[in-house]
Amino acid sequence: MSGATASGGTGRPALTPPPDAAPPVRHPEAPAPGTLLGAHYDQCFGCGETQPHGLHLAARAGEGVTVTAEFTVQPAHQGAPGLAHGGVLATALDETLGSLNWLLRIIAVTGRLETDFVRPVPVGTTLHLAARCTAVAGRKAYCTAEGRIGSPDGPVAVRADAVFVEVKLEHFTKNGRPDEIKAALADPDQVKVARAFEVNP
Numbered sequence: 425m426s427g428a429t430a431s432g433g434t435g436r437p438a439l440t441p442p443p444d445a446a447p448p449v450r451h452p453e454a455p456a457p458g459t460l461l462g463a464h465y466d467q468c469f470g471c472g473e474t475q476p477h478g479l480h481l482a483a484r485a486g487e488g489v490t491v492t493a494e495f496t497v498q499p500a501h502q503g504a505p506g507l508a509h510g511g512v513l514a515t516a517l518d519e520t521l522g523s524l525n526w527l528l529r530i531i532a533v534t535g536r537l538e539t540d541f542v543r544p545v546p547v548g549t550t551l552h553l554a555a556r557c558t559a560v561a562g563r564k565a566y567c568t569a570e571g572r573i574g575s576p577d578g579p580v581a582v583r584a585d586a587v588f589v590e591v592k593l594e595h596f597t598k599n600g601r602p603d604e605i606k607a608a609l610a611d612p613d614q615v616k617v618a619r620a621f622e623v624n625p
């Protein structure tokens with residue numbers, strides 16, 4: 425698949441939107457700015473509320489196609505003694521970026537995630553994350569995020585650029601556990617169902 429190469433076969437870096445990319449459009453029924461988005465799946469390692477090993481990251485809708493999120497580094501997230509593991513920090517960025525799906529009202533998965541680790545992040549730190557979609561081209565959403573230490577205006581510790589690729593629900597039913605998808609569809613909590621599955625065709 426050409427998309428997995430650095431340039432996607434175009435000679436253009438894969439994280440640079442193509443010339444025909446359009447500005448992202450906030451879906452008219454996207455959650456209002458300030459709304460806590462909740463988990464897309466309660467067992468998700470990034471955001472799942474009942475995932476004991478997870479980051480319990482809580483994302484909030486912003487203006488336009490932006491979100492913010494907070495994540496407090498726990499002892500279980502260490503790489504070096506007292507410092508967050510880089511893969512965990514990449515997960516926090518990935519999850520925050522993935523939350524932009526709710527504002528675009530698409531189902532999209534991470535195709536590429538390029539991360540800069542700018543400062544070490546000590547255990548106990550609350551990382552304040554902010555993500556925004558910068559462009560959309562076909563099935564691809566180009567997004568960027570950063571995480572700051574201690575407050576939304578704190579020093580930048582991590583940054584990421586990403587391409588998310590829109591997929592059909594079959595991506596999950598074919599490759600994941602279809603029974604759980606069906607159970608989620610039958611969930612009487614209609615808000616949750618709408619959030620998970622009521623997306624643009």
Ligand SMILES: CCCCCCCC/C=C\CCCCCCCC(=O)SCCNC(=O)CCNC(=O)[C@H](O)C(C)(C)COP(=O)(O)OP(=O)(O)OC[C@H]1O[C@@H](n2cnc3c(N)ncnc32)[C@H](O)[C@@H]1OP(=O)(O)O
Binds near residue numbers: 530531534587590605
């Ligand atoms: C109980 C219910 C729960 C269910 C939940 C349902 C609702 C959920 C709602 C929201 C979910 C939010 C989740 C957030 C969580 C955080 C995000 C993650 O961590 S996601 C996991 C990690 N990512 C993967 O596992 C992807 C694995 N990869 C793939 O499946 C494929 O490679 C995929 C879908 C990315 C692309 O495969 P193709 O066959 O569909 O499409 P092709 O034709 O190859 O590419 C389409 C376009 O995308 C570009 N592209 C593809 N891969 C790229 C890449 N790596 N970098 C740059 N561009 C790429 C290509 O160049 C092409 O562009 P051109 O249309 O030709 O212009």
